Amino acid sequence: MYVARSELENLMDREWNDSQPIYRQVRDRVVAMILDGVLKEGDPLPSVRNVAAEYRVNPLTVLKGYQQLVDEGLVETRRGLGMFINAGARSLLLQGERQKFLGEEWPRIHATIQRLGLRRRNSWTAKTAVVFGCRKVETRRVESPKKER
Numbered sequence: 001m002y003v004a005r006s007e008l009e010n011l012m013d014r015e016w017n018d019s020q021p022i023y024r025q026v027r028d029r030v031v032a033m034i035l036d037g038v039l040k041e042g043d044p045l046p047s048v049r050n051v052a053a054e055y056r057v058n059p060l061t062v063l064k065g066y067q068q069l070v071d072e073g074l075v076e077t078r079r080g081l082g083m084f085i086n087a088g089a090r091s092l093l094l095q096g097e098r099q100k101f102l103g104e105e106w107p108r109i110h111a112t113i114q115r116l117g118l119r120r121r122n123s124w125t126a127k128t129a130v131v132f133g134c135r136k137v138e139t140r141r142v143e144s145p146k147k148e149r
Helices: 005-011 022-035 048-055 059-071 089-116 120-131
Strands: 075-078 082-085
Touching: 022 059, 022 089, 048 059, 059 075, 059 082
Parallel strands: none
Antiparallel strands: 075 082
């Protein structure tokens, strides 16, 4: 599926946060679009000039974000044509994002689960139903048949 450049530019968030440089946020937004399937292998990136004008940032800032993608092997530059998503970019990103999640985020989540004393059988089903606004459903424990000796 080919997505028009103007649609791609509209998919990028217009707000920048102060916690990290804008070029890094540009890079992260393109990565998110690849992971979400908005940008597929072989698709062109929005032009540096268009993104810079649309988001009122310096073209060199956008270029620096795009260059990081090139350095990571996710994007290639085709002289006179622009920048395009490389084959295998999504799977490479998924592998990296999974490792990042398991190495950085999951330990914190797991520690919180342990600290709060959450147990899979005891807490999650009933509490998740409450959190997500589900009707309370009566649950009962089913005993497994005892083996004869």
